[in-house]
Every structure is written in structure tokens, then in C-alpha cells.
Amino acid sequence: MVSARVPHLTAKLQGFGTTIFAEMTSLAASTDSINLGQGFPDTDGPREVLDAAIAAINGGMNQYPPGLGIPALRQAIAAHQQRFYGLSYDPGTEILVTAGATEGLAGALLGLLDTGDEVVLFEPMYDSYQACVALAGAVSRPVTLRPPEYAFDPDELRAAITPKTKLILLNTPHNPTGKVLGRDELQIVADLALEHDLIVMTDEVYEHLTFDGVEHVPLATLPGMRDRTLVISSGGKTFNTTGWKIGWICGPPGLVVAAKTAKQFLTYVNGGPFQAGIAVGLGLDDAFFAELAADLQAKRDRLLPGLVEAGFDVYPTKGTYFVTVDVRPLRPDGDGMAFCRELAPRCGVVAIPNEVFYANRSEGRHLVRFAFCKRLDVLDEAVSRLKSLSSARS
Numbered sequence: 068m069v070s071a072r073v074p075h076l077t078a079k080l081q082g083f084g085t086t087i088f089a090e091m092t093s094l095a096a097s098t099d100s101i102n103l104g105q106g107f108p109d110t111d112g113p114r115e116v117l118d119a120a121i122a123a124i125n126g127g128m129n130q131y132p133p134g135l136g137i138p139a140l141r142q143a144i145a146a147h148q149q150r151f152y153g154l155s156y157d158p159g160t161e162i163l164v165t166a167g168a169t170e171g172l173a174g175a176l177l178g179l180l181d182t183g184d185e186v187v188l189f190e191p192m193y194d195s196y197q198a199c200v201a202l203a204g205a206v207s208r209p210v211t212l213r214p215p216e217y218a219f220d221p222d223e224l225r226a227a228i229t230p231k232t233k234l235i236l237l238n239t240p241h242n243p244t245g246k247v248l249g250r251d252e253l254q255i256v257a258d259l260a261l262e263h264d265l266i267v268m269t270d271e272v273y274e275h276l277t278f279d280g281v282e283h284v285p286l287a288t289l290p291g292m293r294d295r296t297l298v299i300s301s302g303g304k305t306f307n308t309t310g311w312k313i314g315w316i317c318g319p320p321g322l323v324v325a326a327k328t329a330k331q332f333l334t335y336v337n338g339g340p341f342q343a344g345i346a347v348g349l350g351l352d353d354a355f356f357a358e359l360a361a362d363l364q365a366k367r368d369r370l371l372p373g374l375v376e377a378g379f380d381v382y383p384t385k386g387t388y389f390v391t392v393d394v395r396p397l398r399p400d401g402d403g404m405a406f407c408r409e410l411a412p413r414c415g416v417v418a419i420p421n422e423v424f425y426a427n428r429s430e431g432r433h434l435v436r437f438a439f440c441k442r443l444d445v446l447d448e449a450v451s452r453l454k455s456l457s458s459a460r461s
């Protein structure tokens with residue numbers, strides 16, 4: 068898609084436009100639709116987490132927190148990485164708190180990349196990746212994940228690496244596909260990183276949201292990888308606090324310093340009392356994390372059959388908030404963007420056209436993403452509205 072040139076906007080960001088999430092969320096509001104577009108839950112997270120932030124505000128934690136993040140949160144992140152993955156990080160030099168994972172990604176990419184460096188990443192992808200690579204003056208080299216399994220072709224990955232490649236950026240569990248990279252797949256990435264001496268950045272914001280017993284494996288746990296990997300995550304998805312924007316980076320001191328040097332000139336610091344809340348959340352017992360995933364799995368299992376009944380081709384999802392579908396059974400020209408724009412006025416549901424997650428937009432033209440991180444009654448109502456689509460056709 069060629070978009071019109073935006074006056075005044077830096078050449079680096081020409082073509083990036085306004086994010087589709089703003090358009091679709093405003094469409095949901097203006098048509099009174101159920102918003103299965105943007106990925107945010109419609110229930111609050113654990114009371115202890117909310118109360119800890121309130122107590123921090125009432126207790127006067129209302130000025131700039133330390134540049135690295137409050138010590139309690141850095142210690143909680145270190146304990147979390149150790150408890151769930153056996154990864155050990157020094158809270159003094161190897162952990163940096165950021166304004167959501169989004170700022171962690173931006174800080175790390177701006178801090179690590181020089182003009183002309185290349186970044187190998189996988190499409191579809193979270194939309195900030197390409198924009199941050201472009202802001203850094205670097206070049207994205209996407210490798211396409213294709214349905215139904217959304218696996219990558221190892222030869223394509225190998226071919227994407229050139230002498231200019233500085234880092235590989237991957238996301239697992241993966242938005243928008245729900246793909247959870249297995250150990251074998253991660254090993255392929257790790258082997259290439261070792262062979263070509265590359266840094267790896269792993270976006271793990273959905274780390275606790277996996278289904279059917281599928282395990283999330285951080286790439287940093289593979290032999291030789293901890294010291295060349297920056298792990299990026301955040302509390303938004305795990306504690307239903309997407310509006311708090313508390314994220315973090317873990318990695319070896321040299322990589323963390325590079326990210327911190329850029330990050331300090333973006334926000335400097337953010338969300339002191341919310342950091343205190345997330346610190347409490349990361350220390351919750353194992354049952355909390357298990358129930359979180361089970362609850363979301365039940366929501367997935369409610370929406371997916373409904374999407375099948377509504378007439379879509381539905382692809383499996385093993386994690387995250389999302390499921391992807393092929394719209395061609397309902398719209399033979401496969402125009403997912405037009406389908407989403409018409410869906411709200413036609414039946415009162417909003418979804419996201421997947422082409423926005425691709426550098427090669429045609430790869431995702433016929434695909435659409437639905438979020439299932441909503442109450443069961445909301446999902447039921449959405450399904451009953453979506454079923455009117457196929458009855459309207461017959």
C-alpha cells in the first residue's frame with residue numbers, strides 16, 4: 068500500500084501513517100460495536116496489584132523513580148526470571164524498567180542500531196518494530212510466518228542474514244498469530260545468532276499466556292544465548308494493567324547500558340507507584356499464573372468455535388490474546404481491510420486487518436485478527452452477531 072506523503076514528517080516515518088488500532092477503536096465507539104480489535108482485557112487484574120499501586124500513591128511515592136526503576140521491582144523481575152526460567156540477572160546492572168515493553172523495544176533498538184544496520188525480524192509483527200528500526204536509520208529484513216502453523220522457513224531466515232545484520236528480533240508467544248515458538252525453532256535462531264555473532268531481542272510480553280500445556284521457552288535459556296540476548300517484557304498483559312505501561316529489559320550489562328542510554332532520553336522514567344504494583348504482582352504464587360492462562364484458554368475456547376460457525380477459516384492459537392482467521396469464505400476477494408471496515412456497521416463487531424502487521428502487506432491481506440481477552444458474555448454476544456454474516460449470505 069502506498070500512503071500519501073505527510074508534510075513535515077521525517078522521511079524515516081513516511082508510510083507509517085496512523086495506527087489501525089486508533090481507527091478501529093474509534094469505529095467501535097461510533098458504531099457501538101464490540102471491540103475485538105485492540106488487545107486489552109475488560110476486567111481488572113489482581114486486587115493485591117491494584118492495592119499496592121494505590122498504597123504507593125497514598126504513601127507518597129509520587130516523584131521521579133530511580134533511572135533503572137525502583138529497587139523492589141528490579142528485585143521482583145530478577146526473582147521472576149529465576150523462578151520461572153532459571154535465568155539469573157543482577158538487579159543492579161542487568162535489569163532496566165521501561166515505559167512498557169514498547170519503550171523497552173524503542174530504547175534497545177535506538178541504543179543498539181547504527182544507520183544502515185540490518186534487523187532480521189518476523190512478519191506479521193507488532194507494529195512498533197518496523198517504525199523503531201526506521202527511526203534508528205536501520206533496515207528491517209522480514210521473514211514471513213505463514214498459516215496455518217505460522218512456522219518460519221529456516222532457509223528464508225538464513226537468507227535474510229547479511230554482513231550488515233546486527234540483530235534478530237523475535238516475539239514469542241506471538242502477536243497476532245498466537246504462535247508459540249518451540250525449542251527446536253528457537254535453537255535454529257540461536258545457532259544462526261551464534262554463527263553470525265548477532266544480538267537477539269526477544270519480546271515476551273505474553274510469556275504467561277500459553278494454552279494446552281504449551282510451554283513458553285525464553286531464547287535466553289538456550290546454551291550460549293543469555294549473554295547475547297535482551298529479554299523484553301511487561302506487566303500489562305500478565306496483570307490486566309495495559310494502561311500502566313510498566314515494562315522491563317533483562318540482559319548482559321553492555322546491552323542494557325546501550326538500551327538505557329537511549330531510553331533515558333525518551334521518558335527518562337515513568338510510573339513510580341505502578342512499578343510498586345507490578346513488583347507485588349510478579350511475586351504472586353504459581354496458582355495465580357496458572358489461573359490466568361486457564362481463564363484465557365477458556366475464552367479462546369469460547370470464541371474459536373463461534374468463529375468457525377460464523378464461517379471463517381480459523382487458525383490454531385496456542386498463546387496471547389489473539390486468533391487469526393481467513394476471511395475468504397465470507398469475502399471471496401480476500402480484502403481483509405475492507406472486511407474490517409464494513410464489519411462494524413454490518414454486525415457490530417470490530418476486528419483488526421492483519422495486513423497492518425506485515426511489511427509485505429499482500430501476505431496478510433486475507434487475514435484478520437480477533438481478540439478473545441474479553442468477558443464470556445461479551446464473546447457470546449460477538450459470536451451471535453458474527454453468525455449473522457453467513458446467514459446474510461445464504
Ligand SMILES: Cc1ncc(COP(=O)(O)O)c(C=O)c1O
Nearest residue numbers: 167168169193242272301303314
Ligand atoms: C508483541 C507485543 N509487544 C509489545 C506490546 C506492548 O507492550 P506494552 O503495552 O507493555 O508497551 C504489545 C502490545 O500489544 C505486543 O502485542
